[in-house]
Amino acid sequence: MTNNEADRACLPESPALPGHSGSLSWMDGESPINAFGRALQNRFGGRIQRVSIDAGFTCPNVDGAVAKGGCNFCDNRSFSPSRRVRLQQVKTQLLSGIQTVRERYKKVSGFIAYFQPATNTYAPVEQLREVFELALGLNDEIQDEIVGLAIGTRPDCVPESVLSLIEELASQSYVSVEYGMQTIHDASLVWMNRAHSHADMINAIDRSRGRGFEICAHVILGIPGESHAMMMETAIEIGVLGFDAIKLHNLYAVRGTPLGEEVLSGQTKMMDRDEYVRTVVDFLERIPPQVIVERISGDAPSDFLIEPKWCLEKSSLRLSIEAEFAKRGTRQGSQYQPPGLPPEKRPVPADKTPASIREQIDRRGRLPVLKMQDR
Numbered sequence: 001m002t003n004n005e006a007d008r009a010c011l012p013e014s015p016a017l018p019g020h021s022g023s024l025s026w027m028d029g030e031s032p033i034n035a036f037g038r039a040l041q042n043r044f045g046g047r048i049q050r051v052s053i054d055a056g057f058t059c060p061n062v063d064g065a066v067a068k069g070g071c072n073f074c075d076n077r078s079f080s081p082s083r084r085v086r087l088q089q090v091k092t093q094l095l096s097g098i099q100t101v102r103e104r105y106k107k108v109s110g111f112i113a114y115f116q117p118a119t120n121t122y123a124p125v126e127q128l129r130e131v132f133e134l135a136l137g138l139n140d141e142i143q144d145e146i147v148g149l150a151i152g153t154r155p156d157c158v159p160e161s162v163l164s165l166i167e168e169l170a171s172q173s174y175v176s177v178e179y180g181m182q183t184i185h186d187a188s189l190v191w192m193n194r195a196h197s198h199a200d201m202i203n204a205i206d207r208s209r210g211r212g213f214e215i216c217a218h219v220i221l222g223i224p225g226e227s228h229a230m231m232m233e234t235a236i237e238i239g240v241l242g243f244d245a246i247k248l249h250n251l252y253a254v255r256g257t258p259l260g261e262e263v264l265s266g267q268t269k270m271m272d273r274d275e276y277v278r279t280v281v282d283f284l285e286r287i288p289p290q291v292i293v294e295r296i297s298g299d300a301p302s303d304f305l306i307e308p309k310w311c312l313e314k315s316s317l318r319l320s321i322e323a324e325f326a327k328r329g330t331r332q333g334s335q336y337q338p339p340g341l342p343p344e345k346r347p348v349p350a351d352k353t354p355a356s357i358r359e360q361i362d363r364r365g366r367l368p369v370l371k372m373q374d375r
Helices: 003-009 036-044 090-104 125-137 160-170 186-192 198-208 228-241 258-265 273-285 314-328 355-361
Strands: 048-053 110-115 146-153 174-182 214-221 245-250 292-295 305-307
Touching (some): 036 292, 174 186, 174 198, 245 273
Parallel strands (some): 146 174, 174 214
16 A cells, blocks of 8 residues: 555545545645645646736725724735736736736636635625626637636625625636635634624635535634644634635735734734744644645735745745655645534524625625726
8 A cells, every 4th residue: 555545545535525526636646735736737627827806896894894994914905916006997907917827827728817805795796796707708708718716705795695696606617715714713803803703704604615616715824822722723623614725824014004013113023934834734734635725825025025024935935845744744634633513514504794794795786996997
């Protein structure tokens, strides 16, 4: 029996997942993780690239629906290339992004329209339908190269009307919904000014599961006040709730944000590189082996970034994480323990979307957005 076969023999059977059919085929390769690029290649038969789109939406912790000021770490210009320039129509952004990717990579089989900045389900449903269908409908102009959508949002912004729309789109195309979970610890969410609790995340995923779209968790490591044990509790929750994919993101500080001011003043310090490497490996060892790992670190343009500077060295950071796995002789899922109640058996709860958010989403008309060109 090979080492890979022995690893598989110790793993529990898992239900099929919409993003990758529960496949453990990645374990036949040398990578210690179920990497996003390979998962997309297996699904679509070639290289797939995401193209960031800014539909101009805001967030409920910015406009006052649940809070004001936004997340303490967030300047969307630093997170999203599309928000570093004056906004253009969704169509123009997507076509321009596709052209940029084509110039960088010789062979690209398809593109995912990635609605990235702000909260991309926080608008009247018909407005959401308009922008999502516009992105998918561009296949008529670019020869069926758009293979699906990725939608970044908050767990308190998916009332039933939104989930029904996404389920409808997912019946026709690949769709991934990326929830900003960040952590399971409510004190940390308060520190971030997220203005939602982990109970909102549980409610969202328990209502999202089984609708045909991929469910991705965005998690931040290195939050001040969180111990290693607390971060591992978040890792275990990935399997308990049954996410299909995960993005890991080191906390970093950018200029013009409350967190940036705390770091510049010395009030808050960022996790150091070696500790981050070990924590990522510890985290990934505890999540299910079939979960797709879409990202293992985050960064910002150097003119925005304050700390940590090491996050700009993405290639060497990835190599260090792989080396740590090799040193330990482990891989993703090596310490995973399946929950007593399988995720697919969890009951579907009532929709607990806050009334102030539901009023914005379920009303007629259009939610004001940032000014776009040619609109």
